[in-house]
Amino acid sequence: EAQVTQNPRYLITVTGKKLTVTCSQNMNHEYMSWYRQDPGLGLRQIYYSMNVEVTDKGDVPEGYKVSRKEKRNFPLILESPSPNQTSLYFCASSLSDSYEQYFGPGTRLTVT
Amino acid sequence: AQKVTQAQTEISVVEKEDVTLDCVYETRDTTYYLFWYKQPPSGELVFLIRRNSFDEQNEISGRYSWNFQKSTSSFNFTITASQVVDSAVYFCALNSYGGATNKLIFGTGTLLAVQP
Numbered sequence: 001e002a003q004v005t006q007n008p009r010y011l012i013t014v015t016g017k018k019l020t021v022t023c024s025q026n027m028n029h030e031y032m033s034w035y036r037q038d039p040g041l042g043l044r045q046i047y048y049s050m051n052v053e054v055t056d057k058g059d060v061p062e063g064y065k066v067s068r069k070e071k072r073n074f075p076l077i078l079e080s081p082s083p084n085q086t087s088l089y090f091c092a093s094s095l096s097d098s099y100e101q102y103f104g105p106g107t108r109l110t111v112t
Numbered sequence: 113a114q115k116v117t118q119a120q121t122e123i124s125v126v127e128k129e130d131v132t133l134d135c136v137y138e139t140r141d142t143t144y145y146l147f148w149y150k151q152p153p154s155g156e157l158v159f160l161i162r163r164n165s166f167d168e169q170n171e172i173s174g175r176y177s178w179n180f181q182k183s184t185s186s187f188n189f190t191i192t193a194s195q196v197v198d199s200a201v202y203f204c205a206l207n208s209y210g211g212a213t214n215k216l217i218f219g220t221g222t223l224l225a226v227q228p
Contacts, residue, residue, distance in 0.1 A: 033216065035218075040220060041220060042118075042203060042218045042219055042220040042221050043157075043203065043205075043218040044218070045215050045216055045217070048215065048216075058215055059215065059217075088155075090157060092157075097207055097216065098145050098164075098207055099162065100147060100159040100162045101147075101159070101216070102159070103149075103156065103157040105155070105156060106155055106156070
């Protein structure tokens with residue numbers, strides 16, 4: 001089954017404790033992206049990747065890191081999480097940036 | 113700068129009513145793509161439609177239809193004979209080609225509540 005998977009689905013952590021949210025797709029898509037969803041703000045793009053080793057900032061990259069060492073994986077790293085990073089995070093992939101994106105199930109992160 | 117505006121924050125209708133969700137976009141680029149996504153109460157994001165800037169044909173898919181008008185920079189979404197299962201948050205999004213960035217920009221979404 002074609003899908004985008006994210007782990008964990010739920011995470012509660014404390015300020016400053018490094019964490020990684022994994023994202024994997026099995027559709028051989030070149031384009032992958034991370035978004036955060038906050039009430040009243042819609043979805044905002046954090047980082048995106050056009051292909052392996054090619055990443056770029058979206059609209060809200062501060063406090064996040066990404067890497068794309070393999071085509072199927074695109075982890076999101078929070079080196080020192082803060083409460084304002086409490087949000088619902090979605091990973092997505094597509095053939096290219098001009099095609100529809102397939103979204104993962106989301107990761108709800110709470111930073112206390 | 114690119115921008116997507118969904119001015120309707122919430123809409124409530126009674127089942128079987130028709131409803132139109134508005135989407136207005138801003139871009140200076142001539143090549144761009146517009147999308148609609150649905151987010152039901154379960155939380156997943158579901159792709160509905162993709163339209164490129166060179167194709168202004170309206171599209172119909174069952175009870176769903178989309179009206180793309182470049183003259184007014186709008187890409188509106190109509191649900192005919194709404195059903196309770198249509199209750200969701202609907203997002204309009206823009207991918208605009210210009211400069212070195214290829215960001216996808218979402219509107220803030222419209223919450224549609226269909227009452228039985």
